[in-house]
Amino acid sequence: MRARPVIVETAPLSPGQERLINDEFARPDGSWPEPGEHTRLRPIDTGAVLIDGPLDITALQRAVSALIVRQHALRTRLYRLAETIPVQLVASSLPDQIHHSDLPGNTPLIREVLLAQSLPLHVDPRSDPLFRTHVIRLGEHRHVLLLQIHHFVSDGWSIGVLYRDLGELYNAARTGRPADLPALPRTFAAVSRDMRSERRSGQLGRQLAYWRERLDQLGPAITFTPKPVQHDTGRRPVDVQRVHIPAAAVLGLRASARGGARGPLAGPLLAALALLLHHQSTATDIRIGMMISNRARPDTEHLIGYFVNTAVIRLRLHPELTAVRLTEAANTAVREAIEQQALPIQDLKQELHQGTDPLYQVTLALNTMRTGTLALDGVHCQDIDMEVTGQRMAPTSIEQRWVLEERAGALNGTLTYQTGTFTSPQIRMALSNLDHAIAAVAAGHPTVAVITSAMRHSGVRA
Structure with missing residues (x-):
């Protein structure tokens, strides 16, 4: 049995997260849904990248693991005890295993099949993973990478950061060199604490x-x-x-x-x-x-x-x-x-x-x-419209x-x-x-x- 992750950081919600929870997660009367109850929170967002060429699955797994270590927001959960002010909890780890499946490359309407496979379901930020990866094999040298990240921990700017970080971490893992990425002196949780105190x-x-x-x-x-x-x-x-x-x-x-x-x-x-x-x-x-x-x-x-x-x-x-x-x-x-x-x-x-x-x-x-789009060495990447x-x-x-x-x-x-x-x-x-x-x-x-x-x-x- 896998050990439960240790909580390494706690922080109040950022003002943006606070709006999402009040407007889209809470019931109309302001109360919180029971665990497992369907909420108004928007579905997890999915990006899809078609990859042509010899994709290094091992390097991709290492890159995903390193990304989750680097970006604390990907390990965040929502927590509230009784009627207390909600907080975000940052876990020491997150299940980072990439999900794999096969899909024949000649399947008609690939986009529609991907939409079904990506399962853009409503998720509960108190318990469900807010970042997921899924590789779909279309052929020996043709894959689709689905990147799912919940908007509770991601905005439009963040998607550009995610693509840049993941691409550089993959390229570094392929050659065994250190990734050339900017240092992160603060975590998202730390900045959220500052934003709360400055209000x-x-x-x-x-x-x-x-x-x-x-x-x-x-x-x-x-x-x-x-x-x-x-x-x-x-x-x-x-x-x-x-x-x-x-x-x-x-x-x-x-x-x-x-x-x-x-x-x-x-x-x-x-x-x-x-x-x-x-x-x-x-x-x-x-x-x-x-x-x-x-x-x-x-x-x-x-x-x-x-x-x-x-x-x-x-x-x-x-x-x-x-x-x-x-x-x-x-x-x-x-x-x-x-x-x-x-x-x-x-x-x-x-x-x-x-x-x-x-x-x-x-x-x-x-x-x-x-x-x-995502830039991975040795392959050609192209976005697939999943809207x-x-x-x-x-x-x-x-x-x-x-x-x-x-x-x-x-x-x-x-x-x-x-x-x-x-x-x-x-x-x-x-x-x-x-x-x-x-x-x-x-x-x-x-x-x-x-x-x-x-x-x-x-x-x-x-």
């Missing part, structure tokens, strides 16, 4: 003052369409639509920020999204919840963990606003949000006492950190959730939307209108009103 600090008090001023005198919540009154069960029907923004359009957005091909992307993209939301609703006080890395500390850059926070990007539109002015406003809002990113969004909401009007109804997660679209139930009150990742210069991702608010034709029209909005922002006309320019060819309102 009432003077620095966060100054950030609260900034956000109070920034969000003063908010306009009403966006009204997209009349919504039927229905009993709130905590889970709402949503649909997921794929989103693709071509590399040429992305380059145009970057250039509009006056930074050329390397210009900032978040501001111009938010400007275009604000135009779309105005077109959908006629609202002029646009607030978007932007996912922000919250890794201003230098000792967090190379850590796997859930740090992400939400910043409220507020853009006010008027008939004379030009693309240049809108982009400048968006760039300023993003820059200041990054400077004031440490205040947890749940603390801000509590301080502002918004009542029934939400701070934002649309969110944007933009990941520009992982520009390549599942279609209708589902989700624990969200957000009307639209945009999740985009930059790969090969383009933006790809998903738009999750509430079907009680939007129809499929409306969303398809919205994506077409987003193209017009992006073109208007990228054109950067200094005198023509950007609202007029963006919607000149957009057709009927979405």
